[in-house]
Amino acid sequence: MTQSNASQALLDRLGIELPIIQAPMAGVSSPAMAAAVANAGGLGSIGVGATDAAGAGKMIAAIRERTNRSFNVNVFTHQPAVADASVEAAWNARLRPEFARYGAEPPAALKEIYKSFLVDDAMLALLVAARPKVVSFHFGVPGAERIQKLREAGIVLLGTATSLAEAREFAAAGVDAIVAQGWEAGGHRGMFDPDGPDDRLGTFALTRLLVRSVDLPVIAAGGIMDGAGIAAALRLGAAAAQLGTAFVASTESLADAGYRAALTSDAANHTVMTQAISGRPARSLANRFTALGADIPLAAVPAYPIAYDAGKSLHAAAKAAGEFGYGAQWAGQGAPLARTLPAGELVATLAAEIAQA
Numbered sequence: 001m002t003q004s005n006a007s008q009a010l011l012d013r014l015g016i017e018l019p020i021i022q023a024p025m026a027g028v029s030s031p032a033m034a035a036a037v038a039n040a041g042g043l044g045s046i047g048v049g050a051t052d053a054a055g056a057g058k059m060i061a062a063i064r065e066r067t068n069r070s071f072n073v074n075v076f077t078h079q080p081a082v083a084d085a086s087v088e089a090a091w092n093a094r095l096r097p098e099f100a101r102y103g104a105e106p107p108a109a110l111k112e113i114y115k116s117f118l119v120d121d122a123m124l125a126l127l128v129a130a131r132p133k134v135v136s137f138h139f140g141v142p143g144a145e146r147i148q149k150l151r152e153a154g155i156v157l158l159g160t161a162t163s164l165a166e167a168r169e170f171a172a173a174g175v176d177a178i179v180a181q182g183w184e185a186g187g188h189r190g191m192f193d194p195d196g197p198d199d200r201l202g203t204f205a206l207t208r209l210l211v212r213s214v215d216l217p218v219i220a221a222g223g224i225m226d227g228a229g230i231a232a233a234l235r236l237g238a239a240a241a242q243l244g245t246a247f248v249a250s251t252e253s254l255a256d257a258g259y260r261a262a263l264t265s266d267a268a269n270h271t272v273m274t275q276a277i278s279g280r281p282a283r284s285l286a287n288r289f290t291a292l293g294a295d296i297p298l299a300a301v302p303a304y305p306i307a308y309d310a311g312k313s314l315h316a317a318a319k320a321a322g323e324f325g326y327g328a329q330w331a332g333q334g335a336p337l338a339r340t341l342p343a344g345e346l347v348a349t350l351a352a353e354i355a356q357a
Contacts, residue, residue, distance in 0.1 A: 006217060006239055007019055007217075007234060007238075007239040007240065009217070009239075010177060010217040010219075010239040010240060011239075011240065013156055013176065013177075014043050014070055014133065014134060014156060014240075015069070015070035015133055016038075016041060016042055016043045016069075016070055017041035017042075018040075018041040018042045018347065018350075018351050018354075019230065019234060019238075019239065019240035019241060019354070020037070020041075020042035020043070020230065020240065020241065020243065020347055020350055020351070021042060021043040021045065021072070021219060021240055021241065021242040021243070022034065022037040022042060022043065022044050022045050022242075022243060022244070022247050022343065022347075023045060023187070023221065023242050023243060023244030023247070024045035024046055024047040024072055024073070024074030024136060024138075025047055025187060025244050025247070025248070025330065026047030026048070026049045026050040026051075026074070026076075027047070027050055027254060027328070028047075028247075028248055028253055028254050028255050028330070029044075029045055029046055029047060029247065029253070029254070030046070030252050030253065030254050031046060031059050031060075031062035031063040031065075031066065032062075032066065032252040032343075033247060033250060033252035033253060033343045034046050034063050034067075034071050034072075035063050035066030035067040035069075035071070036066075036252055036342065036343035036344040036347075037247075037343050037344065037347055038063075038067045038069035038070060038071050039066075039067050039069060039344060040343070040344040040345075040347035040348055040351075041347060041351070042347045043070060043071065043072055043134065043240075044063070044067075044069075044071045044072070044343075045071060045072035045073070045074055045134075045136070046059050046060075046063065046071070046072075046073055046074065047074045047076075047138075048073055048074065048075060048123070049074065049075055049076030049114055049117075049138070050113075050114055052115070052120075052122065052123070053120070053122035053123045053125070053126040056073065056123060056126055056127075057126050057130065060073065060126075060130050060132060070133035070134060071132055071133060071134065072132065072133070072134035072135070072136055072158070073127060073130075073132045073134070073135050073136070074135075074136045074137075074138055075117035075120075075123060075127075075135065075136070075137060075138070076114060076116060076117060076138055076139055077116060077117050077118055077137045077138060077139045077140040077141065077142050078116050078118070078139040078140060078280070078304060078305075079116065079118070079140065080112070080115075080116050080118065080119055081112045081279075081302075081303040081304060081305065081306050082303055083112070083302075083303070083306060084302065084303070087299075087300065087301075087302050088109070088110045088302045088306060090300065091110070091300065091301065091302050091307065091310060092106040092107070092110070092310060094296070094300070095310055095314060098292065098314055098318075098326070099313075099314060099317055101318070102317040102318050102320065102321045102323065103317075103321070104313075104314075104317035106310055106313065106314075107309055107310060107313050110302060110306045110307070110309040110310055111306065111309050112305060112306055112309075113305050113306075113308055113309050113312070114305045114308070116139075117137070117142060117146070118140070118142055118143065118146075124146055124149060124150075127150060127153070127155070128149050128150065128152075128153045131153050131154060131155060132155065133155070133156060134155065134156045134157075134158060135150055135155050135156075135157055135158075136157070136158035136159070136160065136179065137157070137158070137159045137160065137170075137175070138160045138188065138190050139160075139188070139190055139191075139192065139280075140192045141159065141169050141170055141173045141192075142173075144173065147173055147174055147175075151174065156176050156177075157174070157175040157176050157177075158175060158176065158177050158178070158179055158219070159173070159175040159177075159178055159179065160178075160179040160181050160190035160221075161178050161179065161180060161181065161190065161206075161210070162181050162182075162183075162189060162190050162191045162198070162201065162206070163191070163199060163201065163206075164209055164210065164213055164214070166190075166191070166192055167180070167210050167213075167214045167216075168213075168214065169192075170216075171214050171215070171216055175216070176216070176217070177216055177217040177218070177219055177239065178210055178214060178216050178217070178218050178219065179219045179221050179242055180203065180206045180207045180210050180218050180219065180220055180221060180222075180238070181203075181206075181221045181222055182201060182202045182203025182204070182205075182206050182207075182220075182221065182222030182223060183200040183201060183202050183203075183222065183273075184202060184203050184222040184223030184283075184332050184333040184334065185203070185221055185222030185223065185244070185283060185332050186222075186244055186245045186248075186271065186283045186284075186330045186331040186332035186333075186335070187244060187282055187283060187330035187331075187332075188278065188280055188281070188282040188330075189273070189280065189281040189282060189283070191281070194275070194279075194280045194281055194304065195298070198281075202222070202223075203220055203221065203222035203223050203224065203233070204220070204232070204233070204236055207220040207233060207236050207237065207238050208236050208237060211236065211237030211238065212237075217239035217240075218237065218238050218239060219238060219239060219240045219241065219242050220233035220236070220238040220240075220241045220242070221241070221242035221243075221244070222332055222333075223332050223333045223334040224241045224242075224243050224246070224334065225243065225245065225246045225332075225334035225337035225338065226246075226337060226350065226353050227349070227350045227351070227352065227353020227354040227355075227356065227357055228353060228357045229241070229334070230243075230350060230353075230354050230357075231353075231354050231357035232357075234354075243350075244330075244332065245263075245330075245331045245332040245334060245335050245338060246334070246337075246338060246339070246346065246350075247343055247346065248260075248263055248330075248331065248338060249263055249264070249338045249339065249340045249341075250340070250341060250342060250343040250346055251340075251341070251342040251343065252342065252343045253343075256319075256324065256327070257324070258319070258324020258325075258327060258329075259285075259324065259327055259329045260340075261324070262285045262287065262324070262325075262329050263285065263329070263331060263335060263338050264338070264340075267285040267286045267287060267329075268285060268331065268335035268336045268338065269335075269336055270285075270286040271283050271284065271285055271286065271331055271332065271333055271335055272284055272285075272286050272290040272294075274289070274290045274293045274294075275293065275298055275301050275307075276289060276290070276292060276293025276296055276301055276307070276311075277289050277290075277293065277307070277308070277311045277328050278304055278305060278307055278308040278311055278328065279301055279302055279303050279304030279305060279306060279307030279308060280304040280305075282328070282330060283330065283331065283332060283333070284328065284329050284330055284331065285329040285330075285331045285335065287324075287325040287326070287327065287329055288318075288323070288325030288326050289311065289314075289315075289325065289326045289327070289328075311326070311328065312328075314326045315327045315328070
């Protein structure tokens with residue numbers, strides 16, 4: 001099968017016309033964004049890792065009110081956090097001066113604020129009942145029983161890999177395509193073990209490696225912001241491209257005013273991979289929180305998502321005082337190329353740029 005045929009086969013499987021997938025950015029991608037992308041011919045996505053089954057059900061219903069096209073629901077498949085009271089107490093003590101700037105105190109005790117899909121039976125039941133066209137996994141491979149139930153429901157499965165070893169694990173588990181997440185990508189790094197070694201492969205190197213080594217369609221993700229980038233990924237053998245940062249400034253994005261302003265500022269030229277905000281490596285616009293985390297030993301940061309409990313509380317306290325610099329302003333290295341357009345119009349623009357390229 002030629003690459004163009006392979007790409008078309010994936011698009012047919014996903015039920016879309018264009019090789020454009022809007023990344024499922026939890027807290028940023030909205031049902032309105034996913035529906036607009038879907039209606040424009042791409043694959044719209046929502047991230048439900050930061051909500052529960054009831055919240056996810058409402059988001060899915062909101063998409064279906066706006067479109068009858070395919071969309072993707074992304075779940076977080078991290079290992080459940082192992083709490084360490086001494087690390088968490090020391091983390092609160094480290095952050096206390098930052099909270100004090102805004103007349104606030106850290107949470108009395110940090111909690112595991114997100115439940116992993118690996119142990120969330122209610123989320124599994126919701127997805128099996130709701131049957132979105134696509135479900136994608138970030139941070140690891142779910143158990144065989146969960147994958148089997150989703151497949152029996154007729155759902156197409158995608159898995160994010162940052163290395164060949166991770167891609168092979170997903171392939172063995174029976175997913176339908178691999179999202180090759182390069183080091184350039186914004187947001188949380190999908191690596192299975194956040195404390196393990198990371199070869200930091202770039203998007204194009206990883207895409208080409210997976211195309212050559214894994215017998216599944218590959219979706220390139222990381223640093224791709226326009227049609228020329230999508231076309232380049234397709235020429236390297238990708239069947240489609242996934243774009244996240246490109247949609248952060250869109251009309252339908254849930255990004256707040258401070259996040260949007262930062263994306264159009266000099267900060268866009270200086271993205272930073274940080275573990276301090278959430279407890280897992282994630283690429284953010286340079287801001288007060290990334291500066292704070294620059295010199296902190298990784299062992300001092302509580303586990304994901306326990307650290308995020310403190311991070312979100314600090315952001316909320318600072319934001320109430322008009323300071324947005326402690327937010328999770330996730331963005332990839334292509335951030336300076338972001339455009340402020342409605343999501344559907346952006347997809348149409350990308351499609352025209354692919355044709356031109």
